[in-house]
Amino acid sequence: MSALAAIPRLSAADLELSARRVVEGLYAGRHRSPFTGSAVEFRDHRAYQPGDDLRAVDWKAFARSDHLLVRRYQEERDLPVVLLLDTSASLDFGTPTKADWCAQAAAALALLVIDQGDRVRVAAGAAELVVLTPNAGGPAAMPALTKVLAGLTPAGRGDLPALLSGLAARLERRALIVLLSDLLTEATALAQPLAALTGRGHDLAVVQVLDRSEVSLPTDWGRSRFTDPEGVVAELTSDTALAKPGYDAAMAAHLEACRQVCAGCRCDHQLALTEEQVGESLGRWLARRQGRRT
Amino acid sequence: MIGLLAPWLLAGTLLGGLPLVIHWLTRARVIPRRFPALAFLLHADAGRARRHRWRDVLILTLRTVAVLAAALAAAGLVWSGAAASGQGRPVAIVVDASASMGQVVAGATAWSRARATAGRMLAQVAGRPATVVVSGLPQRDGGAVATDHGALRTLLAEAELGAGDGDPAGALATAARLLGGPGDLLYITDLSRSALAGVDPAGLPAGVHLELVDAGGGGGNCAITGLSAEPGVVLAGRAVTVSARVANFSAVNQELRVQIRVGAAAHVVPVTLSPGGIGTATMTLTPESSGPHVVSAELAGATGDGLAVDDQRQGVLEVLPALVAVVVGDGDREDPNGPLRPLLAACAAAGLTPHASDSAGLAAELAAGSGPALVITCALADGAVVAPSLDRLLVAGGAWLQVIHSEADAALFEVGGRPTPVRLAARVDVSEQEAGRMLLGQARLEHPLLADLAGQPAVLAALAAYRYRLTPNGQAADAQVLATWKDGSIALAERPAGAGRWLVLNASPAAADTTLAQGEILPLLMHRVPDALFPARSGDLARDVGAWLPGTWSLANGSALAVLDGRVRLEAPGVFRALGGKLAAAAVPALESDLRPIDPGILGLSSRSADGATRLVERRPLWPWLLALAACCLLVEGLLVPRLGRGSR
Numbered sequence: 001m002s003a004l005a006a007i008p009r010l011s012a013a014d015l016e017l018s019a020r021r022v023v024e025g026l027y028a029g030r031h032r033s034p035f036t037g038s039a040v041e042f043r044d045h046r047a048y049q050p051g052d053d054l055r056a057v058d059w060k061a062f063a064r065s066d067h068l069l070v071r072r073y074q075e076e077r078d079l080p081v082v083l084l085l086d087t088s089a090s091l092d093f094g095t096p097t098k099a100d101w102c103a104q105a106a107a108a109l110a111l112l113v114i115d116q117g118d119r120v121r122v123a124a125g126a127a128e129l130v131v132l133t134p135n136a137g138g139p140a141a142m143p144a145l146t147k148v149l150a151g152l153t154p155a156g157r158g159d160l161p162a163l164l165s166g167l168a169a170r171l172e173r174r175a176l177i178v179l180l181s182d183l184l185t186e187a188t189a190l191a192q193p194l195a196a197l198t199g200r201g202h203d204l205a206v207v208q209v210l211d212r213s214e215v216s217l218p219t220d221w222g223r224s225r226f227t228d229p230e231g232v233v234a235e236l237t238s239d240t241a242l243a244k245p246g247y248d249a250a251m252a253a254h255l256e257a258c259r260q261v262c263a264g265c266r267c268d269h270q271l272a273l274t275e276e277q278v279g280e281s282l283g284r285w286l287a288r289r290q291g292r293r294t
Numbered sequence: 295m296i297g298l299l300a301p302w303l304l305a306g307t308l309l310g311g312l313p314l315v316i317h318w319l320t321r322a323r324v325i326p327r328r329f330p331a332l333a334f335l336l337h338a339d340a341g342r343a344r345r346h347r348w349r350d351v352l353i354l355t356l357r358t359v360a361v362l363a364a365a366l367a368a369a370g371l372v373w374s375g376a377a378a379s380g381q382g383r384p385v386a387i388v389v390d391a392s393a394s395m396g397q398v399v400a401g402a403t404a405w406s407r408a409r410a411t412a413g414r415m416l417a418q419v420a421g422r423p424a425t426v427v428v429s430g431l432p433q434r435d436g437g438a439v440a441t442d443h444g445a446l447r448t449l450l451a452e453a454e455l456g457a458g459d460g461d462p463a464g465a466l467a468t469a470a471r472l473l474g475g476p477g478d479l480l481y482i483t484d485l486s487r488s489a490l491a492g493v494d495p496a497g498l499p500a501g502v503h504l505e506l507v508d509a510g511g512g513g514g515n516c517a518i519t520g521l522s523a524e525p526g527v528v529l530a531g532r533a534v535t536v537s538a539r540v541a542n543f544s545a546v547n548q549e550l551r552v553q554i555r556v557g558a559a560a561h562v563v564p565v566t567l568s569p570g571g572i573g574t575a576t577m578t579l580t581p582e583s584s585g586p587h588v589v590s591a592e593l594a595g596a597t598g599d600g601l602a603v604d605d606q607r608q609g610v611l612e613v614l615p616a617l618v619a620v621v622v623g624d625g626d627r628e629d630p631n632g633p634l635r636p637l638l639a640a641c642a643a644a645g646l647t648p649h650a651s652d653s654a655g656l657a658a659e660l661a662a663g664s665g666p667a668l669v670i671t672c673a674l675a676d677g678a679v680v681a682p683s684l685d686r687l688l689v690a691g692g693a694w695l696q697v698i699h700s701e702a703d704a705a706l707f708e709v710g711g712r713p714t715p716v717r718l719a720a721r722v723d724v725s726e727q728e729a730g731r732m733l734l735g736q737a738r739l740e741h742p743l744l745a746d747l748a749g750q751p752a753v754l755a756a757l758a759a760y761r762y763r764l765t766p767n768g769q770a771a772d773a774q775v776l777a778t779w780k781d782g783s784i785a786l787a788e789r790p791a792g793a794g795r796w797l798v799l800n801a802s803p804a805a806a807d808t809t810l811a812q813g814e815i816l817p818l819l820m821h822r823v824p825d826a827l828f829p830a831r832s833g834d835l836a837r838d839v840g841a842w843l844p845g846t847w848s849l850a851n852g853s854a855l856a857v858l859d860g861r862v863r864l865e866a867p868g869v870f871r872a873l874g875g876k877l878a879a880a881a882v883p884a885l886e887s888d889l890r891p892i893d894p895g896i897l898g899l900s901s902r903s904a905d906g907a908t909r910l911v912e913r914r915p916l917w918p919w920l921l922a923l924a925a926c927c928l929l930v931e932g933l934l935v936p937r938l939g940r941g942s943r
Contacts, residue, residue, distance in 0.1 A: 090330030184330055214331045224325045228332040236332060237324055238339045242346065246338025247331075254334060 045069040080135060080174075081113045081120045084167055085149075086181030088126040088158025089229040094211030094274040099154040101209055102180040104278045109178060110145050114138065120145065121175075124152050127159035129166040157230045160185050164193035174201035183208045187257035194265035204267035207285065208258060211274045215251060217244045306365030313357035353931055360927040367917035367924070383477045384423040384439040386469035387412050390483035390509070391430025391453060392460030393839070393886040397484065397600040399513045405455045408482040408509035412450055415480060415507075416443050425472045429465030430456030431840050431865045438472050457603055457866050458840035459883045463492035466504065476501025484511030485891040485901065488883065495897055501915075506894045506901035513600030514544025516567070517887035518552070518591045521609035521835040525825040528613045530584040532645050536611065536835075538575045538591035542567035543888050544598055551594045556611065557587050584615040586877035588869055589835055604887045608869050609835025610877040617824050619648040619668040622656050624675035633673050633699040636803040640816030641670070644823070653679040660687055668823060672697040672803065677706035685710030688792035693823065699802045704762050715773035715787040715798050716764040734758070734785060737777035743788070743797075743826035744776060746818040757815065759801035759808035761785070795826075836879035839867055846873050 048057060048068040058071045083106040091099040106122065113120040119137035122145055123129055133148055160181060167177070177197060183190070183206070197204050221240040228234075255271060262269035270285040329335065389412045395405040412426060423439035426446040434453060436446040462483070469479050479502050483489040495504050520539035528534045536556055542548045550565045552575035563575035581587060592606040599605065619641045621627075623634040627650045634650065641648035646668065651659050653674060660667060660683055669687055671680060671694065684694055688710065696714075698704045708714060734757040739748040747754060764784040766775060773789035779800075788797045801808055803816060810816050837843075842861045847870045848854045855862040855870065864870060864880035871877055894901045 093328065093330050182330065184333070214329075217335070221327065222325060223323070224327045224329075226327050226329040226332050226335060229328050229330055233332040233336055236336055236339065238335060242342055243335060243339045246342060247335050250334040250338045251331065 044072050046072055080176070081109065081118060082167070082171065082175045082177045083109055083120060083122050084163070084177055084179045084181075085122070085124040085131075085152060086126070086158060086160060086163065086179070087124050087130075087152050087154050087156075088160075089155050090158060090182055090184050091154040091209075092229060094213070096274055097154070098182055098209045098211060098274055099152065101272070101274045101278060102207075103149045103152060105180055105207065105209075105272070105282055106178075107146050107149050108278055108282060110149075111142060114142060122148050123167055123170075124148075125163050125166070126154075126156040127162050129163060129170060132167075132170055157232060158185065161189050161193045164190075164197060168193070168197050168200060168202075171202070174203075176203040176205070179204070179206045180209060181206070182210055182214070183258050184214075187254060187261050190258070191261045191264060194261065194267060198265050198267055204262075204265065205270070205285075205289070206258075206262050206267055207270045207272055207282075208255070209272050209274065215248075215255075215273065217247045217251075219244055306368050307362055309361045309365055311358075312361055313354055317354065352934070356927040356931045360924040363920040363924040363927070367920035371916045371920060373916055382419070382422045384425075384473050384475070385415075385419050385478045385480065386425050386427065386439065386473050387415055388427045388429055388462075388465050388469045388479065388481045388483075389450070389453065390460055390462065390465075390481070390489050391428050391456045392462070392488055393455075393457045393603055393882045394484055394486045394488055394511070394601065394889055395460075395509070396455050396603055397511050397513055397515065397889050399510055399600065403455070404484040404509045404511045408484075408507075409450055409453065411482050411507060411509060413447065416446055416450075419443075423477075425469070426450060427465050427469045427472070428453040429460040429462055430454065431458040431460075431863070433461065433465055433468065435468055435472060438474060439477070456839075457882055458838065459488050459491070459886060461840075462489055463494070466493060466498070470498050470502050473499075473502060475499075477503075479504045480507055481505070482507040482509050484509050484889065485894060486511060486886075487888050487890070487892055488885040490892060490894065490897065491885065493897060495899055503915075504899060506899050508891075508901050511600075511889055512891040513889055514546065514598040515600040515604070515887055515889045516540070516542050516544060516548055516550060516593060516596035517601065517604035517882075517884075518593050518607040519572075519604070519884035519887055520833075521589055521591055521607055521881075522833055523589075523611055523835060527824045528581065528611060529616055529645070529824060530581055530613050531616055533578055533580045534611070534613075535576050535578040536589055538563075538607070539572060540565050540567065540575060540593065541572045541884075541887060542569060543890055544596075545569050546597060548596055550596060553592045553594065555588075555590045555592075556581075581611070581613040584613045586875075587611040587613055588877065588879070600889050601887060603867065604882045607836060607881045608867070608879045609881070610869065610879045611835055616645070616647040617668055619646040619670060619820075620656065620659050621648055621650045621670045621672065622653060622680060623650070623671065623673040624652055625673035631804055631806050633697070633802055633804040633807075636805065636810070636816060637670055637672055637697065640803075640814075640820045643814070643817035644820035646820060646823075656680050656683040657686075660690075660692075667692040668695065669693070670695040670697060671706075672703060673699045674702050674706075677702055681706065681709050685712075685792075688712070688794040688796060691793035693795045693797065694791075695797045695799060695823070697799045697801070697803060698762055698764075699804065699807075701762075704764070709796075710792070712791050712796070713767050713769040715770050715789040715796060716767055716784050716800070735778045735780045735782065737785070738774075741774075741776050741826070743786075743819065743822050746822055747815065750815075750818070753815065757809055759785075759810060760804075761800045761802065764798075764800050797823075834881075836881040837864060838883040839864055839880045840883070841880060843870070843872075843878055847871065847878065 045058060045061060046069065048070045052070050056070045058069050061069045085102050085106055087099065091097065091102065110120045110122070114137055117137070119135040121135050122131060122133045124131040131148060131152065133145065136145060160183065194204060217240050219241045223237070223239045225235060225237045259269050268285070268289055272281040389408050391405065395403065395408060397404050416424060416426070420443065421441055423441055424443055424446065425436045425439045426449055427433065427435040428449065430453065434449060436449050466479065466481065473479065479498070481504065483506060485506065485508055498504055518538050519541045522537050524535045524537065536554055538552050538554055540550060540552055546569060548567045550567060551562055552565055553560060553562045554575060554577040556577065556579055559579055561577040563577070565573045565575050567573050575591065587610070589609045589611045590606060596605070621634055621637050621641065625632050625634055627634045627638065629635060638648050638650060653676065656669065667687060669684065669692060671684070674680060687694055696703065696706060706714065734754055737744055737747070737754060739745070761779065761783065763781070766784065767773060770789050773787055775784050775787045777785040779785050783800065785800050786798070788795060801810060803810055841864050843864065844861050846854065846857055847862045850869050850871065864878070867881050869877055869879050
């Protein structure tokens with residue numbers, strides 16, 4: 001992966017990263033926490049059970065209802081964000097390469113998260129997790145993260161379901177997981193690991209990064225002998241002008257399947273093209289995400 | 295069975311690889327690419343690639359088949375199969391009945407085998423339209439092709455062997471005409487040289503396929519192939535040599551005996567000939583009387599002689615009366631020092647029959663004569679008087695020797711509008727005569743007129759005469775100068791004039807003026823005049839069988855020959871007699887005696903054996919079908935391929 005020459009800065013005012021779901025965090029913040037405790041915002045009551053702290057009993061409610069109820073609060077904590085980068089060999093394609101684009105996007109998101117006072121982790125791998133940085137926050141964390149991102153090299157055969165499962169096993173707390181991948185795998189195979197992550201309370205966003213030539217096969221490539229960077233599919237010689245209709249249809253169906261899978265798992269799905277500016281693409285995604293929250 | 299008419303064009307099938315080469319040369323360059331979404335491309339391309347692979351194979355097959363079909367059509371692919379009864383192409387069978395077919399090989403003549411083969415072939419094509427042509431003398435045919443072959447079998451049964459050349463080209467043309475269109479033309483022959491003379495397969499109509507059927511032949515043969523006489527003009531009382539040309543067409547040396555007969559005289563000449571050799575047997579005699587003399591030559595002693603009809607040959611030797619020589623001069627014929635007396639003496643010494651006349655009597659002399667005439671003019675008083683008579687002489691084919699003795703002789707520059715071979719330049723004065731420039735300079739001794747002088751070099755070197763200075767006449771382009779004097783002046787010249795000859799001798803024959811008499815130059819010169827000045831006769835004393843003669847003629851036994859358009863045809867060897875007593879002889883054409891077979895391949899023809907597997911097969915040209923196949927392939931490509939999707943280019 002090439003050096004990150006310029007990291008696009010995203011405006012915090014316009015592109016505020018916000019979690020749609022409650023994420024467990026280590027620090028209190030502006031985000032609502034799914035956990036009750038000593039926080040400030042009342043959520044609801046529940047029936048008293050032996051062993052509950054008596055300080056949590058709502059005596060006023062007991063007087064009104066003659067039932068012993070315990071107050072439950074929703075705490076606001078800072079948002080832990082995990083940026084998961086797919087580093088399989090298929091990412092080494094496009095102009096710029098999908099891997100470069102993902103690194104730039106990850107750096108931008110990391111910076112955004114840190115600016116908000118939240119903490120961020122970077123995870124990466126092809127078939128298994130090979131990088132998982134500790135939670136880091138504050139301006140001082142950014143150089144270390146960009147160094148990690150710059151050191152990622154796309155290689156090897158990818159296995160995205162395994163990668164997601166591996167990440168799920170390594171995360172102790174719930175987090176906002178942003179997956180940056182081309183999702184060039186069977187869409188249905190993603191359903192189970194994605195559902196497992198969201199089932200464990202993680203907020204999941206998928207940014208599917210593709211090159212324009214992958215979305216729509218160029219007609220000016222002529223007769224080409226194609227090889228698969230990951231070596232999964234045997235070599236194929238084909239005329240792109242003749243193959244284009246079938247390919248474009250197959251790719252459109254795959255993208256739709258990916259969207260369906262993500263929707264079924266209650267996670268965001270955003271298609272990004274490498275020809276687009278990283279900030280523009282992420283801004284569009286975050287604006288849509290924030291609109292959905294409000 | 296499949297065959298080819300032009301196998302060399304089969305090389306065109308190599309063009310069948312052309313579509314492959316074109317495909318290879320013009321195929322798109324393949325660019326290697328890494329492509330992560332290859333699985334989707336594979337999924338999308340699988341069906342299309344399979345379909346286009348089949349489409350490419352189909353196109354390649356169609357184009358290759360089209361090219362191969364066109365090449366095979368050009369190579370003349372034919373299907374050969376047994377002729378089915380009642381159907382098939384018309385057949386014309388030409389049976390060679392020329393003289394060479396009389397050759398005997400293995401106890402049978404080629405003619406009998408040819409006739410039997412023709413009968414067999416007729417049976418094989420029963421029901422097919424057929425006709426038969428017998429290429430003999432006369433040529434006979436069975437008319438237009440018909441499915442009823444009864445008349446054809448009768449024609450074959452009645453056909454007889456001829457003694458002529460059979461006119462193969464004419465017979466094949468007749469057969470092609472009777473076919474009336476495409477058909478098979480089978481020529482049953484001995485494959486001798488005469489059988490294929492003039493045959494041009496390319497000249498046959500389109501669709502007519504000619505095939506030769508070998509009737510068997512090629513045996514050795516010896517023959518008398520010609521009879522001739524020397525000199526060409528035979529005069530009674532003058533010696534003549536009769537020659538018989540003998541040819542050995544066999545593969546062995548031949549010790550032959552040739553007997554030559556002229557009237558009652560006979561002479562046997564032994565002749566030894568190597569294989570392929572040609573020799574001559576001669577007999578010299580002096581005919582005493584004029585008129586036609588029958589000459590014959592007969593061959594004996596030949597080993598393995600295949601053909602008998604050419605072992606003897608008859609001819610007719612026409613002996614003319616002694617040549618009439620008229621010496622016309624206005625001087626004293628008896629004057630021993632005059633120019634006329636030496637001329638008369640020289641004519642007599644040369645075997646001619648001379649008599650003298652004058653300018654006034656020449657016309658009557660010519661009107662009375664019947665044979666060829668030689669007129670010698672010398673010492674004329676007025677050339678204009680004799681000019682009309684001399685004109686008539688030349689028109690009738692006579693010869694005129696213009697001896698220039700006086701200035702009046704030299705003044706005959708033109709007769710009947712014809713310019714003289716020479717023209718007078720100047721007199722020669724005495725001083726030149728004394729200086730020796732009167733001597734003969736150059737002479738063309740190879741000319742027949744001077745042939746007898748070739749052995750007299752000393753006499754010629756000393757020859758001198760009083761004469762005039764003559765130069766070539768530019769208006770007579772066909773004049774030949776035969777001799778010149780030392781000063782370049784013309785001594786002897788001649789040119790054709792009318793049907794005869796005009797000869798100019800620039801020398802005074804008077805004894806006081808010349809040394810001609812000392813060497814007997816004039817007799818030697820006059821002896822050659824008949825041969826040199828009169829047109830020679832035909833080289834052979836016999837005509838070829840098949841020749842036409844005008845008038846009414848009969849065989850030697852008195853049977854009259856059929857007259858057609860005032861002519862008769864000599865259809866057999868022998869001697870024929872005209873009503874007026876004139877004789878003519880006919881003999882087998884010399885080419886018929888050469889029985890050595892030639893390879894029909896030199897004409898681009900094929901041949902089959904008459905005795906072997908001679909089952910007649912029908913040959914159907916397949917080129918129309920092949921061209922149709924090629925067109926269909928291209929049509930299918932044009933219609934089908936767009937439906938299967940465009941090509942990759």
